Amino acid sequence: MRNALPDGVERHAFGGDGDGDGDCRLATRGEPVYGEPTDGEWRAWDPSRSKLGAMLELEMETNLAGGDTVLYLGAASGTTVSHVADFAGPTYAVEFAARPARDLLEAAASRPRLFPLLADARKPDTYAHVVESDIDVIVQDVATRGQARVALENRRFLADDGRLLLAVKARSEDVTRDPAAVFDDVREELEAEYEVLETKSLERYHADHLGIVARPL
Numbered sequence: 721m722r723n724a725l726p727d728g729v730e731r732h733a734f735g736g737d738g739d740g741d742g743d744c745r746l747a748t749r750g751e752p753v754y755g756e757p758t759d760g761e762w763r764a765w766d767p768s769r770s771k772l773g774a775m776l777e778l779e780m781e782t783n784l785a786g787g788d789t790v791l792y793l794g795a796a797s798g799t800t801v802s803h804v805a806d807f808a809g810p811t812y813a814v815e816f817a818a819r820p821a822r823d824l825l826e827a828a829a830s831r832p833r834l835f836p837l838l839a840d841a842r843k844p845d846t847y848a849h850v851v852e853s854d855i856d857v858i859v860q861d862v863a864t865r866g867q868a869r870v871a872l873e874n875r876r877f878l879a880d881d882g883r884l885l886l887a888v889k890a891r892s893e894d895v896t897r898d899p900a901a902v903f904d905d906v907r908e909e910l911e912a913e914y915e916v917l918e919t920k921s922l923e924r925y926h927a928d929h930l931g932i933v934a935r936p937l
């Protein structure tokens with residue numbers, strides 16, 4: 721049996737002749753953001769453009785239910801976080817690069833629950849006055865050196881029964897090392913403050929990436 725998708729995320733048939741034999745893809749309801757296929761109010765969620773999309777497609781147990789409070793670290797121009805804000809509750813989207821943050825603002829214009837924050841995820845004090853505590857889910861996709869440290873720094877926002885959904889990019893830590901060794905190190909560092917519940921290679925959609933689901937200790 722497939723793991724349940726969050727409320728507001730469905731497998732939707734795009735294309736085809738209307739009798740359900742079209743291309744069945746993950747989808748949320750909202751305004752399109754990155755040129756993805758649409759069908760009425762549904763928009764396809766492309767797992768090859770989104771680590772969280774890949775984690776759902778690969779049936780990782782994200783614990784996302786729909787309506788959750790989310791802190792999203794590394795929002796870039798909003799490809800993934802726009803899907804999250806389509807089905808989640810308040811969604812705080814942290815991005816420190818000004819250029820993608822401009823596009824993120826555009827994605828947020830039609831999404832009243834999406835709150836873009838131009839901030840450095842390594843400095844949570846700079847957004848602690850905005851982000852509520854007891855966040856249900858932290859999604860992290862910063863693709864930068866020190867990915868475990870970012871997760872540790874932001875642990876303070878997470879509810880006791882919350883989840884960290886982390887995409888680790890091995891090459892961002894060290895391009896010369898074996899990705900498996902990098903993943904081991906990241907996991908070990910995380911385990912100071914998190915229990916790792918599940919790991920899965922995202923290789924089918926994203927080279928040298930590991931998906932991790934963890935909960936706070």
Ligand code: SAM
Binds near residue numbers: 769814840
């Ligand atoms: N998660 C995005 C998506 O799926 O649509 C893609 C994120 S991209 C792989 C990584 C992003 O993390 C970049 O836009 C980068 O600027 C941002 N980033 C890296 N380090 C960061 C930091 N310390 N604070 C905030 N954003 C950071």
